[in-house]
Amino acid sequence: MDFELSAGQRKLYDDIRDQVADRFGTSAAKAGPEAARAAFTTAAGTGVAALCLPPEVGGGGLGALDTALGLEAFGRACPDTGLTFAVAAHLLACAVPIRDFAAAPARDRLLRGLATGALVAANAMTEDGAGSDIGAIAATARQDGDDYVIDGEKSWASNAPIADVMVTYAVTNPRAGFLGVSAFAVPRKLPGVVVGEPLDKLGLTGCLAGRVRFDGARVPREYLLGTEGQGAAIFQHSMAWERACLFAIYVGLMDRQLEMCVAHAGQRRQFGRRIGEFQAVSHRIAGMKQRLESARLLLYRACWLLDRGGDHVEAAALSKVAVSEAAVANSLDAFQIFGSAGYLNGGGIAEQLRDCLPSTLFSGTTEIQRELLVRGVGL
Incomplete structure (x- = not known):
């Protein structure tokens, strides 16, 4: 059992720590969407938004341990923990399920933007009546031709006020329990996707959060993650990465x-x-x-x-x-x-x-x- 980091791992840690320290000397004041987006883009320029994404889409191709080392260096050097959380949530709760479950060509298109920070992702799962209990999700998605029509409201989505894509979960088969939940990567620009004002939080102010409402949002089938009914498994998969690395x-x-x-x-x-x-x-x-x-x-x-x-x-x-x-x-x-x-x-x-x-x-x-x-x- 070897507890020593390799030379490559030490270099990864040092490079990210030094880059972040150069770019973020002091903690930002409570930021509005424009400043938060600018900070996110700057952070993504160090590579932290792409650590575990595939090299072919501009990612680092790293496993969980090396991803954690990169995020540790980010947290060590950046005084704005809200920003570090925003980037880590974007990567682990959103980019990871897109990496592992999205279908081409949407997968590669989304991942390229997520890797550079040109696209920011929000995880829209939590509802007023569903947090730890994913089986209580009330948002619904019904298939209509080549689209899914999503209705429902998410009470808390980190990054939502600056996000371009929402990874969200909705019930496609009410009779199937947790096997009736499906996952989607929903572009914010689609009609019917409504993002609320930033929530007034106690801390992590560098990560803006907001409510997200899907009001008859028509989502093309290409943005379904995995297959219908796989949403609970996809959520647990993303949580495995988030709990281990974030x-x-x-x-x-x-x-x-x-x-x-x-x-x-x-x-x-x-x-x-x-x-x-x-x-x-x-x-x-x-x-x-x-x-x-x-x-x-x-x-x-x-x-x-x-x-x-x-x-x-x-x-x-x-x-x-x-x-x-x-x-x-x-x-x-x-x-x-x-x-x-x-x-x-x-x-x-x-x-x-x-x-x-x-x-x-x-x-x-x-x-x-x-x-x-x-x-x-x-x-």
Whole structure:
């Protein structure tokens, strides 16, 4: 068992980290669609939007572990975690199912745009009555000639306000339960696709999210992903990649955060001493390091299993819980170490805490992951 990264993997990490650091020196303020789109395009120019896409469409052709390393480097160097999340969701929840299930020629046309950032994708699955429970989806799609007519509303779609294509899920056979759900890659320009205003969120402000309504949207059959009734399986496939790889952006964030805390504890003085000399502070930092490295190893293992085609469901659930809970706990510790300075916007610590909080919700809540884990142990 070799825990050492190869020279190629180290170069991948370093190249992305350096490119991102050059382009994103400071966190962006809460951005409107135009600024968010510009930031996304700039990020895509580093290759992070194409890591695991096929080389023939401009992608990096990487597996899950190397994709995670690239996203970790992105999260390490970019102070705008909302932007890193926007790109990772675009790649893993949208481009991956298009890569693996779309039919030619739509597949290659879409992937070429997604790889460069010329096209931005949004994952429109969540509804007011359906989140973790994909079987409760109310949106419908009926076949009409060579088209599908989609009706329904999605309550939350990250990237939607700037997206060009929506990966969405709708019921094509109400009598078949989860086997009656189908997946589509819907171009935004089609009549009947209506995107709402950006939602006012607590954090991840660099990733705009909005509601999406399909009002009799006629979607050509070429945009069906897989076959009718395969939507639930396609969604789980994309979630496997998302749960294994996306949380690498938080490993990168925790690396940067730990460095900030060590520097602050070495400079800030109270009672005539550097605060890092007090065990109340130094032991917090030790705990942050322990959580970070434990989460990193579980994430790498989940990606390694995904690459090998092994049973990765439990490993991804373990990784997702470990990384998200570590990110929240470490951000609370960083907040305590920085004190009142950490409560100020613009210094990074307050933003990190806000941006880490939703990590326990998206890609399947912590509670859903624990359900997967208890099933795995036989309960």
